[in-house]
Amino acid sequence: MARALELHPDRLFPAEPATRAIARALYAEVAALPIVSPHGHTDPTWFADNANWTDATSLLLAPDHYLYRMLYSQGVDLDALAIPRLSGTPATDPRAAWKLFADHYTLFRGTPSRLWLDHVFADVFGIEVALEASTADRYFDIIGEKLASDAFRPRALFDRFGIEFLATTEGAHDDLAAHKRIRQSGWSGRVVTTYRPDGVIDVEHEAFKPAMARFAELTGEDVYDWKGYLAAHRKRRADFRAAGATATDHGHPTAATANLSGVEAEALFAKVTRGDWTPADAELFRAQMLTEMAAMSVEDGMVMQIHPGSSRNHNAGLFASHGRDKGADIPTRTDYVHALKPLLDRFGTSTRLSIILF
Amino acid sequence: MARALELHPDRLFPAEPATRAIARALYAEVAALPIVSPHGHTDPTWFADNANWTDATSLLLAPDHYLYRMLYSQGVDLDALAIPRLSGTPATDPRAAWKLFADHYTLFRGTPSRLWLDHVFADVFGIEVALEASTADRYFDIIGEKLASDAFRPRALFDRFGIEFLATTEGAHDDLAAHKRIRQSGWSGRVVTTYRPDGVIDVEHEAFKPAMARFAELTGEDVYDWKGYLAAHRKRRADFRAAGATATDHGHPTAATANLSGVEAEALFAKVTRGDWTPADAELFRAQMLTEMAAMSVEDGMVMQIHPGSSRNHNAGLFASHGRDKGADIPTRTDYVHALKPLLDRFGTSTRLSIILF
């Protein structure tokens, strides 16, 4: 007999009755508001194609590094969880991967991951028993059936969740094809892109060169010349705005900004694109580019989002076998006060510039 | 109909009943005690001249950078708030500035500034309606009338507030004229000065040179010679003690201290007073001077107050137009453990030295 899955209506609220009552009152005021999600971490092809998702593992487990990183830390094999390698996705039965996850679900007691998943299981899928070894199959079946229905296709869920605005994030070298398909489809949902140029700014990224080549192709600019490079950014920002973008997004290792003279910036750009840069050059170039992006935001009104402070790809072995964004990022201390000063010295008092730090 | 201004008697206390009862009991024991304010941030001419303040804006708004910095962050013009520029105070009607502040008072919900101001409005001025656009005139009138009365002159408020001891802060190059007038007036209130020599120690301060010239004038010492410079500090410390001072105060960017030999200290002093110093020299000189001040405190018994860790004048534009202390200081992390070791290695076990860090 499986345990019931019950969401405590006051979960995450204070235990003390007076403050709990205030929390309930505040929550009641906002609970039914539409969702405005300016940093949505979703794939625009979902809404472009509106195809059904297939199963619990490929939707909920394989893309969520918070889940499989926890399992990995306890010795669970990533291949057995169907986590894609650089060399391809392992031929693991999705149902078997889901069962393995369910076997270890107790590991997530008290974590945000479990609070979130239990909410999804109960409120989105209507499941009434807790996830554990004995219910893994039932879960896999129920979720699979629902995902095959029209009510669980991406646009239907977008409506059901009351989403008013959703921004995805695409690189400067992305052709925005999915967003074009969304607009051409006539669907009323507001899904827009966000300009995230890290791939053509971070010379330490392993895919910097192909990203630059694509950046050149998409803009027709000489992106290996400083002026052409800046012109290419302006063109793509315009492309992104045309696809609904209202913001840019910058995931640098630190919040460092710089305020080089035009001559210095051009010389630094020449050095980093030639390839004979040091890590300090790469950092200074990223820093200077935040200030250049701020200058363009003053021109075109796009909001800047800066989210620094992650030490990425900390697990060298995992990075080699599975690549980026596999749960091996660790938050680190960020100095905003000194780091942002060069940018703020130039644009900090402009009423045309909005920066969101997170 | 304006909303009532009501101060919750348990504001700032815990919500949970058992701990709230303890907080009430503790507060009841101290609420009526006299105020001993060793770091009072007040102007000694208030108590020397005992003149009436004139209006709400010039007393409560224009000098309080916590207030106008918040308004500035939301795009309110500082001139319209009557905030003094380096070039002079703008010719703004104080009543209009107060109304502008009242229009934006909702911005301060939940801030210490509002908790404090509402206390001042209710308890000091006896106002019974909340500050908002519709009550701004009424506030300006009531506060202006009260400030014109004898009961609201500085010495009367000093007595009403139950102040037993109040220390102001003056620079090493201040003639202490106001404090002399206080003592000569025969008034019984105990208002003393504090020796804050930053102006003649921080060579990065824009007014270092005129401060040094005045320091020489007031002491008759050759302050451009290391021994004369130290002798001048000793003389002024004696002057300050004669004016009631019991403490010194040091607002350095960091808590760094140094323990140079006499020869090294003299050479560093020569370098920084000649003007060919680097930022590192300026920092090392401030560090060495904290240790020299500690040495003098061991001699004369003055308590040292060190309050480092503010990144000052962060807004370059505001610094250029309005100068220092205009709300553009940001707290930063301070390393006390390593920074204070050189000073403590020399004087840390002396029972004659008291240091207050904050």
Place this chain on the structure above:
Amino acid sequence: MARALELHPDRLFPAEPATRAIARALYAEVAALPIVSPHGHTDPTWFADNANWTDATSLLLAPDHYLYRMLYSQGVDLDALAIPRLSGTPATDPRAAWKLFADHYTLFRGTPSRLWLDHVFADVFGIEVALEASTADRYFDIIGEKLASDAFRPRALFDRFGIEFLATTEGAHDDLAAHKRIRQSGWSGRVVTTYRPDGVIDVEHEAFKPAMARFAELTGEDVYDWKGYLAAHRKRRADFRAAGATATDHGHPTAATANLSGVEAEALFAKVTRGDWTPADAELFRAQMLTEMAAMSVEDGMVMQIHPGSSRNHNAGLFASHGRDKGADIPTRTDYVHALKPLLDRFGTSTRLSIILF
């Protein structure tokens, strides 16, 4: 009439009733479990010899730097508290030292030290009045009498406290004689050692040279040769495992690790053992040795404990007169993310390596 010593049954639990009830329920589940103490800070000769302790001062006060460091900070003389100097233990009457401590016991209100001591006084010694000047003699008498009884000898207390496993910590140059006596005695208590090689790794330690000499003597290896030095560590790790050790312990100033090539490591070792090292060399050698220890842990299965981040011997005068571990250590910020990466790059994915950070 002395005040009663009463331990609140809910001390350290939340005040709010709902969470307090949960805390009580959780505590009730674990309160009677046996103690497994992997980092026990006890002296193995206690259990080897099972001799009676003599008095309150030498057992509870003189070895506890949390206590006398607080008293010292308030001007109490360490000699009067019978705290050992490097030159020998002062000829202070233990009862007089205890009285002095009792006179100042109010200083400890609200500290973990007092929570702990009151528990010891009430639950271990059965004392029913609070410690204060008027009860100091009574305390000294009661504690002395109990300590003289069989029920208060080390092994009896070990049993009474329900200790299932206790690990002490010994240096790489320790002969483990006490642990041998424990095993040879036939006593059933499980007290094991832990391999703490800091003394032969930290070239900045004032006793590095004699520790190395003893390390050579105990192992028969040429410890001044890199290969011999590593072989000596392997031998001593085996010795420690034979004495029950399951873990190593490393108390470095930082968590820095390094991943030098064999040639680089050998050259660094030659430099630091020759004696012409800089502080940076000493730090790099400690860093490299953490990685070498991890390599050996992968071989022999010993758990690594790393507890960095203490700025030790901060009080130069106290270090000169009284030596190490006299309450002059200050916790500092530790960067684990970057510091551990070199070690983890080599061994982080090995399932044979367990590291405990604290």
